[in-house]
Amino acid sequence: xxxxxxxxxxxGGYDPNTMIHFGGTVSLGTSLSPLGMYAGxxxxxxxxxxxxxxxxxxxxxxxxxxxxxxxxxVINFHRNKxxxxxEPAEARLLxxx
Amino acid sequence: xxVTFSRGINTPKCTSVTLGTFILPAVHERASFxxxxxxxxAIVPTYxxxxxxxxxxxxxxxxxxxxxxYVVDDCTxxxxxxxxxxxxxxxxxxxxxxxxxxxNKLKAGALNHALARVFAEGQKCQDVILTLDDDVVIAENTVxxxxxELMSCDELAAVCSQCRVLNKNTNLxxxxxxxxxxxxxxxxxxxxxxxxxxxxxxxxLTAFRADALREIGGFSExxxxxxxxxxxxLKARGWSVKSAVNAPALTVVPERxxxxxxxxxxxxxxxxxxxxxxxxxxSVFQDVLGHTxxxxxxxxxxxxxxxxGEGDVPxxxxxxxxxxxxxxxxxxxxxxxxxxxxxxxKDAWDWIxxxxxxxxxxxxxxMTAALVGSYIFxxxxxxxxxxxxxxxxxxxxxIGAGERLFRACGYTERAxxxxxxxxx
Numbered sequence: 001x002x003x004x005x006x007x008x009x010x011x012g013g014y015d016p017n018t019m020i021h022f023g024g025t026v027s028l029g030t031s032l033s034p035l036g037m038y039a040g041x042x043x044x045x046x047x048x049x050x051x052x053x054x055x056x057x058x059x060x061x062x063x064x065x066x067x068x069x070x071x072x073x074v075i076n077f078h079r080n081k082x083x084x085x086x087e088p089a090e091a092r093l094l095x096x097x
Numbered sequence: 098x099x100v101t102f103s104r105g106i107n108t109p110k111c112t113s114v115t116l117g118t119f120i121l122p123a124v125h126e127r128a129s130f131x132x133x134x135x136x137x138x139a140i141v142p143t144y145x146x147x148x149x150x151x152x153x154x155x156x157x158x159x160x161x162x163x164x165x166x167y168v169v170d171d172c173t174x175x176x177x178x179x180x181x182x183x184x185x186x187x188x189x190x191x192x193x194x195x196x197x198x199x200x201n202k203l204k205a206g207a208l209n210h211a212l213a214r215v216f217a218e219g220q221k222c223q224d225v226i227l228t229l230d231d232d233v234v235i236a237e238n239t240v241x242x243x244x245x246e247l248m249s250c251d252e253l254a255a256v257c258s259q260c261r262v263l264n265k266n267t268n269l270x271x272x273x274x275x276x277x278x279x280x281x282x283x284x285x286x287x288x289x290x291x292x293x294x295x296x297x298x299x300x301x302l303t304a305f306r307a308d309a310l311r312e313i314g315g316f317s318e319x320x321x322x323x324x325x326x327x328x329x330x331l332k333a334r335g336w337s338v339k340s341a342v343n344a345p346a347l348t349v350v351p352e353r354x355x356x357x358x359x360x361x362x363x364x365x366x367x368x369x370x371x372x373x374x375x376x377x378x379x380s381v382f383q384d385v386l387g388h389t390x391x392x393x394x395x396x397x398x399x400x401x402x403x404x405x406g407e408g409d410v411p412x413x414x415x416x417x418x419x420x421x422x423x424x425x426x427x428x429x430x431x432x433x434x435x436x437x438x439x440x441x442x443k444d445a446w447d448w449i450x451x452x453x454x455x456x457x458x459x460x461x462x463x464m465t466a467a468l469v470g471s472y473i474f475x476x477x478x479x480x481x482x483x484x485x486x487x488x489x490x491x492x493x494x495x496i497g498a499g500e501r502l503f504r505a506c507g508y509t510e511r512a513x514x515x516x517x518x519x520x521x
Contacts, residue, residue, distance in 0.1 A: 048404055048410075049409050049410055049411075051397070051400060051401055051404065052410040052414050052415070053414070054397060055397055055401070055418060056414050056417060056418055058390065058393055058394060058397060059417075059418050059421045059422060060421060061390060062390060062421075062425065063421045063424065063425050065386065065390070066425055066428070066429065067428070068119045068120050069284075069287045070287070070428065070432065071120050071121075072118075072119075072120065072121075072122045072287045072288070072289075072290075072291055073283060073286055073287035075121065075122055076122055076286045076287065076289045076290065077286060079124070080286065080289075080342045083242075083341075083342045083343040084342055084343070084439070
């Protein structure tokens with residue numbers, strides 16, 4: 001990537017892990033979520049009720065944050081829809097590349 | 098270090114930050130704006146420029162007759178090729194100014210070097226400051242759309258471009274980054290009107306309101322990611338930011354895993370330092386939430402491994418956990434597939450990668466590893482700064498060994514951006 005940047009182009013800053021979550025720049029809910037859920041599931045089989053409850057709350061928050069972000073995306077998408085069609089200049093640029 | 102500029106007189110119109118924006122993002126009031134009336138200064142810090150930099154300067158000049166380009170050479174070594182490129186840049190137009198930093202100052206320092214010049218040239222009184230990387234390719238209307246979006250709303254201090262990958266088709270790693278950048282743009286759109294807008298107005302190409310940048314004293318030097326830092330300070334002052342969905346820009350991404358890893362450790366650790374140093378938590382809210390949940394998850398897993406209970410967990414609790422996780426994964430997967438309709442550069446390979454899911458999972462595990470490493474590196478740095486901890490020779494030796502280990506793993510407190518050569 002570009003050179004003069006102690007930052008880097010930081011498209012998005014640094015690491016918005018985009019597989020699942022929308023929101024911050026942490027890998028929230030992405031790679032760790034399935035792993036965490038699996039580990040949580042296994043351990044809850046013989047686990048502690050209160051820890052299981054905490055895990056349930058955490059999973060619910062993960063889910064709600066993702067859904068809320070998706071709602072915001074859909075709303076903003078409709079607000080910006082008229083701008084999303086690629087302009088001829090953009091199409092030319094892509095062809096050139 | 099912050100450069101002191103004369104303070105602007107414009108007071109930002111504070112955008113309210115409410116929990117309601119979690120679902121319903123705030124709307125920015127808009128007014129018409131005549132792009133032709135805007136005066137623009139485009140700052141391109143560069144180190145070892147390539148042919149792409151020349152093309153960028155030419156494209157910028159074509160965007161508006163009121164646009165002046167400041168190319169800042171941040172002490173490029175006298176090597177073959179660079180001198181010729183600088184000479185070529187300097188002779189493109191009278192609207193191009195070539196500046197040289199007295200010493201290597203990294204990107205924020207180079208930007209401030211040019212800003213001091215721009216703000217000193219009071220007679221030109223620029224409305225908009227564009228900051229760019231030197232390996233960016235822009236479309237014909239990118240600058241126009243960016244500036245119009247910025248200046249048509251009084252609340253906005255900065256508007257960033259959409260990011261795309263120029264060398265997307267090189268290998269699997271660049272394709273994965275191309276797909277990731279598609280997600281970056283989606284995140285920015287989701288964050289529009291949410292806690293004063295997206296977290297980062299990226300350094301690749303962002304238009305800043307000159308008064309806002311003057312008001313906060315320019316860029317803060319000594320940060321690994323100055324664009325996140327400057328965005329957080331603007332938001333803390335009450336300004337909002339957003340991305341322009343109709344302003345595409347393409348950049349070159351790392352093609353080798355080693356460079357890619359160095360870039361991501363820099364982003365990851367740099368972002369962490371910005372969050373830790375933020376004066377207003379609402380300006381970095383998405384990350385506060387993200388880090389809190391992520392660390393909670395890590396701790397929870399750790400605790401679950403070490404503690405055993407009575408086995409009295411009702412089955413419905415595990416069912417709910419599994420159902421929510423699967424639901425989240427499913428919704429996300431279908432959203433990612435839907436998002437492909439906006440990926441204009443896509444080809445069959447991109448579809449295969451996305452459909453398979455596994456390459457992106459592995460990619461995201463790599464990012465998670467970089468993040469966990471950043472937490473450890475941050476703890477190490479916090480510990481080594483403690484006076485009581487540094488006393489004995491043994492401790493000093495351990496600190497030295499630790500620093501070497503982290504450096505070998507790509508973690509550093511001062512670094513340059515990665516560099517990928519590309520032919521045009």
